[in-house]
Amino acid sequence: MGVTCVSQMPVAEGKSVQQTVELLTRELEMLGAEKQGTFCVDDETYHTAASTLGSQGQAGKLMYVMHNSEYPLSCFALFENGPCLVADTNFDVLMVKLKGFFQSAKASKIETRGTRYQYYDFLVKVGTVTMGPSARGISVEGEYGPSVVASDCWSLLLEFLQSFLGSNTPGAPTVFGNRHDAVYSPADTMLQYMGLFNKIRRQQQGPVAGIR
Amino acid sequence: MEAPPVTMMPVTGGTINMMEYLLQGSVLDHSLESLIHRLRGLCDNMEPETFVDHEMVFLLKGQQASPFVLRARRSLDRAGAPWHLRYLGQPEMGDKNRHALVRNCVDIATSENLTDFLMEMGFRMDHEFVARGHLFRKGIMKIVVYKIFRILVPGNTDNTEALSLSYLVELSVVAPAGQDMVSDDMRNFAEQLKPLVHLEKIDPKRLM
Numbered sequence: 001m002g003v004t005c006v007s008q009m010p011v012a013e014g015k016s017v018q019q020t021v022e023l024l025t026r027e028l029e030m031l032g033a034e035k036q037g038t039f040c041v042d043d044e045t046y047h048t049a050a051s052t053l054g055s056q057g058q059a060g061k062l063m064y065v066m067h068n069s070e071y072p073l074s075c076f077a078l079f080e081n082g083p084c085l086v087a088d089t090n091f092d093v094l095m096v097k098l099k100g101f102f103q104s105a106k107a108s109k110i111e112t113r114g115t116r117y118q119y120y121d122f123l124v125k126v127g128t129v130t131m132g133p134s135a136r137g138i139s140v141e142g143e144y145g146p147s148v149v150a151s152d153c154w155s156l157l158l159e160f161l162q163s164f165l166g167s168n169t170p171g172a173p174t175v176f177g178n179r180h181d182a183v184y185s186p187a188d189t190m191l192q193y194m195g196l197f198n199k200i201r202r203q204q205q206g207p208v209a210g211i212r
Numbered sequence: 213m214e215a216p217p218v219t220m221m222p223v224t225g226g227t228i229n230m231m232e233y234l235l236q237g238s239v240l241d242h243s244l245e246s247l248i249h250r251l252r253g254l255c256d257n258m259e260p261e262t263f264v265d266h267e268m269v270f271l272l273k274g275q276q277a278s279p280f281v282l283r284a285r286r287s288l289d290r291a292g293a294p295w296h297l298r299y300l301g302q303p304e305m306g307d308k309n310r311h312a313l314v315r316n317c318v319d320i321a322t323s324e325n326l327t328d329f330l331m332e333m334g335f336r337m338d339h340e341f342v343a344r345g346h347l348f349r350k351g352i353m354k355i356v357v358y359k360i361f362r363i364l365v366p367g368n369t370d371n372t373e374a375l376s377l378s379y380l381v382e383l384s385v386v387a388p389a390g391q392d393m394v395s396d397d398m399r400n401f402a403e404q405l406k407p408l409v410h411l412e413k414i415d416p417k418r419l420m
Contacts, residue, residue: 048334049274061332061333061334063333077329079329079332082329082332083325083328083329083332084325085322085323085325085326085329086322086323087297087320087321087322087323088320088321088322090318090319090320091320091322093318094297094299094318094320097280097299097301097318098272098280100274100276100280101272101274101280101334102333187323
């Protein structure tokens with residue numbers, strides 16, 4: 001687990017989601033990266049049930065429960081702008097027990113699936129973001145394994161990302177923010193994915209839908 | 213609203229329902245040493261293990277009559293240990309011949325920001341206490357002998373006072389649903405602790 005940057009790759013002009021993913025993976029293979037299995041990150045939304053709202057006197061909050069195949073025994077629960085809880089997979093069982101208080105918005109379950117590529121100390125994951133049957137975008141995750149301090153290795157990670165993303169290279173993730181010397185943790189990666197998924201959810205359901 | 217009653221089926225929706233089987237008793241302070249001595253002889257050979265835990269009980273009130281209860285526990289003497297979140301269901305009312313109290317249980321290990329997260333979910337802390345005692349194991353059975361301390365100033369775990377002049381003794385097993393022979397093993401073990409301590413099935417509802 002090292003410093004990670006998650007970003008969205010725009011779909012290439014005149015190409016489908018699948019074709020853009022193929023272009024990217026070909027770039028990575030030409031660079032010399034080795035395919036190392038697959039990955040999956042998923043996100044389910046829960047909102048406070050109407051019955052609990054009255055007594056609390058607060059607007060319904062959205063809670064995201066996420067899983068990452070990189071950490072198979074963990075479950076991440078987050079509130080937007082709130083704390084991120086890292087728990088074990090029994091948390092999913094607890095959410096079933098809490099059915100009466102937290103309802104799952106099944107339609108907004110979103111996930112990204114794709115291939116993992118290892119290039120020396122870097123790990124790159126290119127995934128197709130899907131919501132239900134339709135492909136909504138492309139996620140690219142780049143990780144520099146040896147370092148856990150963002151400020152120490154951001155420029156190195158950026159340079160590496162530029163070598164295959166070109167002009168689509170992202171800026172520094174907001175999670176790096178003010179805590180330059182803070183230790184990076186998997187919860188920060190999940191926060192970045194949550195941000196990405198929310199952005200994709202808000203994008204109009206239009207041209208990008210459907211895997212051609 | 214509590215979750216729907218857990219039946220004898222161990223697996224529901226792909227996850228195994230775990231049940232906690234429980235027997236409880238107590239001993240006065242002056243009898244503690246003899247009980248510990250007996251337990252050390254009967255239980256698995258291991259370094260005597262003591263613990264100091266801080267437990268907070270959170271409630272989520274909804275429109276339903278009974279609030280949802282979650283227990284958050286952290287170790288005060290082991291730095292770096294994860295926090296422990298526990299859900300305990302209603303005791304199964306079933307077989308009167310069953311020797312132990314049986315209830316559905318979900319145990320989750322979490323990161324340290326558990327209390328902030330629970331508050332964000334809408335839970336409010338109902339009460340908290342410090343538990344200090346000894347832990348023993350025999351196979352899958354766990355025997356805990358501990359004293360409960362009341363926290364005088366909320367959040368300050370250094371300033372505590374003992375709740376009573378006795379120690380609570382609990383014999384528990386967490387096993388998949390449907391394994392009732394577990395309660396027979398527990399009763400047999402409890403027999404060996406008599407007359408130092410009488411462990412029995414105590415229905416929490418009858419105390420309220």
